[in-house]
Amino acid sequence: MSEPVQKSNSGVGNETGLYSEHEEWAVNMGEKTIHAKRMPGFYRSIKYFTESFWLILFLAPYMRWNGKQALILDVNDRQFHIFGLTILPQDIWMVSLLLLLLAMTLFAVTSVASRVFCGYFCFQTTWVDLFTWIEEKIEGAPNARHKLDAAPMTGAKFGKKAFKHTLWLLISLLTGISVIIWFEDAHVFWGNLLHFNLSMIEGATLVAFTLGTYFLAGHLREQTCLWLCPYARIQGVMCDAQTLMPTYDEKRGEPRGRLRKGAASADEPKQGDCIDCFQCVQVCPTGVDIRQGQQLGCITCGLCLDACDSIMDKIDRPRGLIRYMTLDEVNGVPVKKLYQHPRTLVYIGILLIALMGIVYGLSHLGTLTLRVAPERQPLFVRMSDGSIQNKYMFKVLNKTDKDLYVKVSAEGGVKGQVIVDSDKKQLVHHGKASGFTIFVKAPEENLTREVTKLQFRVENVEDPNMKAEYDTVFTGPKR
Known part of the structure; x- marks a missing residue:
């Protein structure tokens, strides 16, 4: 960062009369306390x-x-x-x-x-x-x-x-x-x-x-x-030359000077609109003189715009001597529309992806979350009555603030399948995942393939609308 420098009141224009982005910095080093003036606007x-x-x-x-x-x-x-x-x-x-x-x-x-x-x-x-x-x-x-x-x-x-x-x-x-x-x-x-x-x-x-x-x-x-x-x-x-910032219009404001009474003589140079009242400096919470160009201390609050506009109203001159402008606009370079900036499209794309992800997550959050893991060793057991039984480990996450009892049901699967102890209520504790084991058996003669799709559902005993589902499979002997 550049050291603070003393500047004349001639503005920040260079020899060509154009602004240079961050050409000079004016930094308040804290030598004195800033007591900013409050003005309505x-x-x-x-x-x-x-x-x-x-x-x-x-x-x-x-x-x-x-x-x-x-x-x-x-x-x-x-x-x-x-x-x-x-x-x-x-x-x-x-x-x-x-x-x-x-x-x-x-x-x-x-x-x-x-x-x-x-x-x-x-x-x-x-x-x-x-x-x-x-x-x-x-x-x-x-x-x-x-x-x-x-x-x-x-x-x-x-x-x-x-x-x-x-x-x-x-x-x-x-x-x-x-x-x-x-x-x-x-x-x-x-x-x-x-x-x-x-x-x-x-x-x-x-x-x-x-x-x-x-x-x-x-x-x-x-x-x-x-x-x-x-x-x-x-x-x-x-920030770049296309970023909006509070900017002093040097071409209109210079040469600055105290407001004169009466008409100026013909041989006197024409005075700019800035009357050197320092109201823009007095209202700045960081003590910046915006007329010296863009500076590290400027927080883009726009209070200097209010101060300057109030003075322009009093001396019957148009507002906007200090206004939100880009450096391109100050230098007379054609200003691009906001949608013409590639960075704008990139930012909008990232924002939309993040927003859609959040909306999707909230819409699929639910109060219950179900995970089912079929037993792998063995994949199935042949019972004494000739039926095929599968074992499943359930993990039910209860996102509410109280304990719940849930019951288990299943859709799809094998014709004639039965959930062992299907009437048993399972307790799931609030704020954490609760585990329990479920057995499903089906007649072997009804098995038409080795793997059959099966969907489990758990629902709150007191409120059937509070439910969660999980897709898994029922496994039997090779066919």
């Missing part, structure tokens, strides 16, 4: 909306379903419960497809719109935005916060700082609790917490998430995005 509203999705982290674990927690990732028992659906280790391939789907969605979005995930959805960005909102309510606007930081410690300053950090720690604590109760029952955890009866793992996890949230969102802030987040590193190589 279209992209700020979108940001509030997308950030509100993180409320799911806090609220979802408290939903109940049939007297139990509706959403729980029970790692200890190797079960994921999603309302009435239970995902067991045998179905982990669907979780892998889900992770692939999320990863490819992130890569596709990055290639199209750069770090839009960072700007609107990232948990670090969301928590920083929440913490700085609290900071603004307690300590005031950015200028007031700068003055307070520079002022000597007084009783009033200590009170404001103490109140702010107390709220930060409280939110961090709730964040840690909310993460943990995704992995164990919320009611049980709160009971253990209030009675100081947490296990060592629970206590260590709670402390780690609480302190991690407090320091990352409250103190490191944008430095986390710059130096700790791996996504901030890889996103640079995933």
Whole structure:
């Protein structure tokens, strides 16, 4: 990465007047705290909306379903419960497809719109935005916060700082609790917490998430995005000249200068639309001056667009001095449609394959899963009455949260076949596979071939709609 450089206000154009992709980088090294200004606008509203999705982290674990927690990732028992659906280790391939789907969605979005995930959805960005909102309510606007930081410690300053950090720690604590109760029952955890009866793992996890949230969102802030987040590193190589990013229109904005009163004289050079108000810099959560070109610190949040558009409205000039553009568009290169990019088709193909796999898995998940293994030594036994008997080992996986009794039946096979003790109910325990043995015998004279197709079915005694089937064979003597 290039070292930070000093730049003039002439923009990032090179000698030909065109932008070069990532020509220069401006990096905030953390010498001073960024106190970003908050301004209303279209992209700020979108940001509030997308950030509100993180409320799911806090609220979802408290939903109940049939007297139990509706959403729980029970790692200890190797079960994921999603309302009435239970995902067991045998179905982990669907979780892998889900992770692939999320990863490819992130890569596709990055290639199209750069770090839009960072700007609107990232948990670090969301928590920083929440913490700085609290900071603004307690300590005031950015200028007031700068003055307070520079002022000597007084009783009033200590009170404001103490109140702010107390709220930060409280939110961090709730964040840690909310993460943990995704992995164990919320009611049980709160009971253990209030009675100081947490296990060592629970206590260590709670402390780690609480302190991690407090320091990352409250103190490191944008430095986390710059130096700790791996996504901030890889996103640079995933963007190209056809990626949408917040971009300053240098041709329209330069030469920039303060807004003049009255008409300009004929001998004065024509001034661009940028009046050097620095509102785009003041609202940036990472302290980036977007007029200096694409930079490592830009998280594509679009807040600079809101700030610039509000100024353009005030001085009666058209919006869009800073807007989402591609470098090709800036340089006058014909812009391809989204569907004309080969990478788009590749991403869509992978996303569709992963999505179809997940849909197929969920539609064929069922509450019971049956596996049948015929006995191999011997393949069959000739009984004293002349009938041929086969032995089968059943494995029934019960994905519900309670024990069930099932009965076994069969279709196809040999005429006159009988399941020994067919009326016997078999107990299958919840959340795991239960095994038992089944014998099937048939008159030898009814066997027309050595191997006959046979389908077994197990169904819940109380609910016949809860069933599972398995295709196997009935083996007899050679014909």
